[in-house]
Structure formats: C-alpha cells, structure tokens
Amino acid sequence: MPLRRGWDQHRAAVDRLCSSYAALPDGVPVRLAKPTSNLFRPRARSAAGLDVSGLTGVIDVDPATRTAEVQGMCTYEHLVDATLPHGLIPLVVPQLRTITLGGAVTGLGIESTSFRNGFPHESVLEMDVLTGAGEVVTTRPGDDLFDAFPNSYGSLGYATRLRITLEEVPGxxxxxxxxxxxxxxxxxxxxxxxxxxxxxxxxxxxxxxxxxxxxxxxxxxxxxxxxxxxxxxxxxxxxxxxxxxxxxxxxxxxxxxxxxxxxxxxxWDTDWFWCSRAFGAQHPVVRRLWPRRWRRSDVYHRLVRLDQRFGIADRLDRRAGRPQRESVIQDVEVPVDRLPEFLAWFDEQIGMRPVWLCPVVAQRAWPSYPLEPGVTFVNIGFWGTVHVGPEAADAPLNRAIEDKMLELGGHKSLYSEAFYDRDTFDRLYDGPNLARVKAIHDPDDRLTTLYDKAVRRL
Known part of the structure; x- marks a missing residue:
C-alpha cells in the first residue's frame, strides 16, 4: 500500500528533520539516515544521520491538475502505488523501485519516456529544500537554487517536498x-x-x-x-x-x-536489469527457490554491499588464480550520432555486454549537467566487473571511459565512482556556479561539496 501523509504529518516530519540537523555538532559530515541507497561510490562512514523517517510518503495526488505533492524520501514504488490507481504516473519513472523522488532530482533519473519528458527534475513545479544553513527554502524553476539542484547530490541541500507533474496512462x-x-x-x-x-x-x-x-x-x-x-x-x-x-x-x-x-x-527491477545472474538468481533451480518478494533491486544491492564489506568475490578470485577485478559501473550519455563510435571503442577496450541504451532529450539547460537542450543523447548503462590484474586499484578502465566521454562530447552520471581532476570536473559540471549557489545557502560549509562527494568519496 502507498505511504500516505497529511499536511500536518508532513510539517511534523520536517520539524523533526530540522531538529536533527540542528543537533549535529559543528564539523560532523551531514548525511541522510536512509535505509536504502542506489549509489555505487564508496564513501567515508558517518555515524550521524538526519531523521528523514517521516518524509517517505505521498502527501496528495490531484487527478484534476495531474499533479502530486510528494515527500523527498518517497520511493518511486510508493509514488506509483499512489498515482497509478488514478491512471497517472510521473513523467519519468526510473527503473528501480527504491530510487527516491528527491534522489532522482538531486541526482539524475532516466527511463524510456526520457526522449519525450527529459529528466525527473524537469517535471518538478516547486520544491522545498533543507539547505546547509538549516533553513527550509521553497524554490521554483528559474531560481538559482532550483536550477543548480539537479546533479548536486546533496551538496546544496535535501528536498523535503516536491510538486510534480503527472501524465495519464492506460492499464x-x-x-x-x-x-x-x-x-x-x-x-x-x-x-x-x-x-x-x-x-x-x-x-x-x-x-x-x-x-x-x-x-x-x-x-x-x-x-x-x-x-x-x-x-x-x-x-x-x-x-x-x-x-x-x-x-x-x-x-x-x-x-x-x-x-x-x-x-x-x-x-527492469525484478532482475536488476540482468545483474541478478551474478547471484545465481536466473538459474532455473535457484529461481524457483528464490522468493518473489526478494527478486528486487534493493535485495541485490544489499548483497553487493555484503560482498564489498567482506571481499567475497576477491577471495574467490585469488583462490582460483584469476586476475584482480575492476568494478565498471557507469551510466554515460553520448550524442546519438556518436553512439556507434562509442560502442565500437567500448567493445574493444572494455568488452562488457549487455549494455542498456536509452535516449534522453533535455527540455532546457541545466547548469550542473549541461546537455544541450533539444539534442538527442543516448544513455549507455553498463554494470559489472572486468578482470584487469594488479592495476585494478588505479581504475584504468573507468579512467579510459572518462577520457572517451571528453572526446565524444558526452557526460557521465555521478552515482558511481569518478576520477576527474578538479579543473576538468568543474568545467564539466559547472563547479563555479555550484560554489556560488552553495555559498549563498550553505555559508558555513556544513554540506560536502559535489567534488568531494563524487571524486574524493567523502
């Protein structure tokens, strides 16, 4: 059942969030106390976390205006459960159930309707953001904070409420x-x-x-x-x-x-695209024994985290005498006319298949992820590991992918590891503008910068 919230419940949840923020000692990294994550970049552990426990629901769905008022930590699974009975869905529904609306807006979401509707943040009409100053600010398209927010990954604050446009769908x-x-x-x-x-x-x-x-x-x-x-x-x-x-x-x-x-x-969620095969979940015998309720992306993600924590795959590789693995988990965008060139290079240099292909057309310019509006880009998603040997720790394949993106005029999402130097990163993701907006809304630098999050893994 969808998690429904009234306005009074929402305001009480925002008050708890602000109180938990104010209680953090100076100098302590600010994190969200979220039970799930769809990020794939390692980061420093932090014991403190903001209380977002009451911000996981849908406040209101208005079929007449085709809009919804949604809390920032609401998953798309719960959001769809609330809108679909009205014959409505968000304009873009990312592929995985536990991606949150706030996460898809401050990060980047994409799906098969993105050639018509762009990114999830392009259907947001208004949002409330908890800033680094501990204030909840209402912001709309055209405001500096709103426009810089997509692809800021929490470096400018956290969305607590979003009003979004919906579209009609049949059954x-x-x-x-x-x-x-x-x-x-x-x-x-x-x-x-x-x-x-x-x-x-x-x-x-x-x-x-x-x-x-x-x-x-x-x-x-x-x-x-x-x-x-x-x-x-x-x-x-x-x-x-x-x-x-x-x-x-x-x-x-x-x-x-x-x-x-x-x-x-x-x-795509049931088998995490095709990645469930790494856990044996596609073997006919295992599949019959694997409960349906556990065939979902967040379960597989937790298994990956366990492997990373205990180094299970690395131990098995060493025991079998296999070269060390490099994790190659990325989503990149290239202009549609450069897609064949990228795939030919990718096959020769990386050698990973299958890959996911999804067109996206940005509806307007967004400074923190500057794809030219109206131009067709293709998202290429590839998620796995490649045996590269002792140099795996230096991430040679991921670095080569970044270089190829620069050559082709493409971009890469920052949900996974990034290795750009600071000057290149700032040029690609409009670092000066991010710094300017952050100085206004986070004057004491309580929030980690985007570069520190994405590259330095802080």
Missing part, C-alpha cells in the same frame, strides 16, 4: 522489439523515432534498448495500450516477468509483447 503497454545487426542503423532509427515520436506509422510513447553483442542489438518501442483483454480484443493475457521468465531475455525470444503498465514500469 497496459504494448511492446515491439526491433533487432539490428549493427549500431549505425540502430542509431539512425532511434534518432528518427525521437524526432517523430513514431515508427512504421504507430505512435511511440517510450523507447529503450539493449546491446547484447556488436551484431545483436534491440530497440524496444512501447505504446500505451488502452485496450482490455476480451471485448473486441484478441490479445493474450499480459506477460509476467516477475516469476520464472526473465524480461531482458524476452527481447531475443519474441517480436511483440504486452505488459500491464505496472509491470512495464518495474520490468
């Missing part, structure tokens, strides 16, 4: 999987779909893709489907990929598909 989604034998034709087709919003005479409401190999790539075109099974419809019941069947494998097995809207939104 089902029809899918069409297109196979390509090379990346050039996929990029050309993707650019046309983004420009026209159509393919082969039909509307396209959402699009993403998967590259399994250099000669096996797929685009999945989604269309909102308001038809019901029965009553003049011949469709079979919608597919279910929360059980023994695995969604990403279906792209290779069938040309068309149909899911409920709910299952479409979380199609």
């Amino acid at each position: 089902h989604v029809s899918l069409r999987h297109l196979r390509f034998d090379e990346a050039g034709m996929l990029a050309k087709t993707l650019a046309e779909v983004v420009e026209t919003g159509r393919y082969d005479g039909s509307a396209v409401d959402a699009v993403d893709g998967v590259g399994f190999a250099p000669d096996e790539l797929y685009l999945t075109l989604a269309r909102w489907d308001d038809g019901a099974v029965g009553d003049d419809h011949d469709e079979a019941p919608p597919s279910d990929y929360t059980g023994n069947r695995i969604f990403y494998r279906s792209l290779q097995q069938r040309e068309t598909d149909r899911l409920t809207t709910y299952d479409y939104l979380w199609r």
Whole structure:
C-alpha cells in the first residue's frame, strides 16, 4: 500500500528533520539516515544521520491538475502505488523501485519516456529544500537554487517536498522489439523515432534498448495500450516477468509483447536489469527457490554491499588464480550520432555486454549537467566487473571511459565512482556556479561539496 501523509504529518516530519540537523555538532559530515541507497561510490562512514523517517510518503495526488505533492524520501514504488490507481504516473519513472523522488532530482533519473519528458527534475513545479544553513527554502524553476539542484547530490541541500507533474496512462503497454545487426542503423532509427515520436506509422510513447553483442542489438518501442483483454480484443493475457521468465531475455525470444503498465514500469527491477545472474538468481533451480518478494533491486544491492564489506568475490578470485577485478559501473550519455563510435571503442577496450541504451532529450539547460537542450543523447548503462590484474586499484578502465566521454562530447552520471581532476570536473559540471549557489545557502560549509562527494568519496 502507498505511504500516505497529511499536511500536518508532513510539517511534523520536517520539524523533526530540522531538529536533527540542528543537533549535529559543528564539523560532523551531514548525511541522510536512509535505509536504502542506489549509489555505487564508496564513501567515508558517518555515524550521524538526519531523521528523514517521516518524509517517505505521498502527501496528495490531484487527478484534476495531474499533479502530486510528494515527500523527498518517497520511493518511486510508493509514488506509483499512489498515482497509478488514478491512471497517472510521473513523467519519468526510473527503473528501480527504491530510487527516491528527491534522489532522482538531486541526482539524475532516466527511463524510456526520457526522449519525450527529459529528466525527473524537469517535471518538478516547486520544491522545498533543507539547505546547509538549516533553513527550509521553497524554490521554483528559474531560481538559482532550483536550477543548480539537479546533479548536486546533496551538496546544496535535501528536498523535503516536491510538486510534480503527472501524465495519464492506460492499464497496459504494448511492446515491439526491433533487432539490428549493427549500431549505425540502430542509431539512425532511434534518432528518427525521437524526432517523430513514431515508427512504421504507430505512435511511440517510450523507447529503450539493449546491446547484447556488436551484431545483436534491440530497440524496444512501447505504446500505451488502452485496450482490455476480451471485448473486441484478441490479445493474450499480459506477460509476467516477475516469476520464472526473465524480461531482458524476452527481447531475443519474441517480436511483440504486452505488459500491464505496472509491470512495464518495474520490468527492469525484478532482475536488476540482468545483474541478478551474478547471484545465481536466473538459474532455473535457484529461481524457483528464490522468493518473489526478494527478486528486487534493493535485495541485490544489499548483497553487493555484503560482498564489498567482506571481499567475497576477491577471495574467490585469488583462490582460483584469476586476475584482480575492476568494478565498471557507469551510466554515460553520448550524442546519438556518436553512439556507434562509442560502442565500437567500448567493445574493444572494455568488452562488457549487455549494455542498456536509452535516449534522453533535455527540455532546457541545466547548469550542473549541461546537455544541450533539444539534442538527442543516448544513455549507455553498463554494470559489472572486468578482470584487469594488479592495476585494478588505479581504475584504468573507468579512467579510459572518462577520457572517451571528453572526446565524444558526452557526460557521465555521478552515482558511481569518478576520477576527474578538479579543473576538468568543474568545467564539466559547472563547479563555479555550484560554489556560488552553495555559498549563498550553505555559508558555513556544513554540506560536502559535489567534488568531494563524487571524486574524493567523502
């Protein structure tokens, strides 16, 4: 059931948050006391945490205006549970259930509707932010704090309330999987779909893709489907990929598909895209024994944290005589016309497949993540490890990816490790403007800077 909050409950929760902030001694790093995280950068441990326990719900959904008032720590799982009964969803719903709305706005969220709707922060009409000065500030598009907030990762404060725009959706989604034998034709087709919003005479409401190999790539075109099974419809019941069947494998097995809207939104969460295979969760025997309620991204994420804490994979590699691993977990954006070049380089230098492909078009300029508005970029997501040997600690592959981004005019998200020098980082993410806005709203430097968070891991 969705977590619903009234306005009185919300105000009481904000008061508790402010009190916990004021109680922190000077010099103590400020962190959120969150039970889950979707970050993949190591960071210094901190015992203190802000009390956000009452900021995890939906305050109000207004079907008439297609808006919702949402608390900053509300997960998209709970947000969708509150909006979908009204036939509404956020304009962009990131792939993983436990990503929070505030996290997707201060970080970067993306999904298959991003070619139409951009990033999650572009549907925010207003938000309240707890700043480094301990004040809750209401900010709107055009304000310095609002405009610098996306991709600031808490370095400018934490969103406590956001008013967002919603869009109407029917109960089902029809899918069409297109196979390509090379990346050039996929990029050309993707650019046309983004420009026209159509393919082969039909509307396209959402699009993403998967590259399994250099000669096996797929685009999945989604269309909102308001038809019901029965009553003049011949469709079979919608597919279910929360059980023994695995969604990403279906792209290779069938040309068309149909899911409920709910299952479409979380199609990637059940197997954490394809990463659940690292835990054996895709083996038929293991899958039958693995409870459905534990087939979700936050469970796999906790298993990764356990491995990092105890070095289980490293111990097994040493025992088997395998080279040391480098973790290569990144999402990068490149212009659509440079996608084939990047994938060719990636196959030669990194050699990791599958990769996720998702187009995004920024609706306006955002200083802290400056993608040119109206230009089609493609997000390429790749998450895994590569055996590189003793130099793994120096992250040679991740550094090479960063260099390639500079060459191609691309960008990379900062939810994972970054290695840029300070000057390059400030140039890419508009460090001077971030510093200016931070000086206004965090004059005593109580919040960690973006560079310290993303690169120095503080």
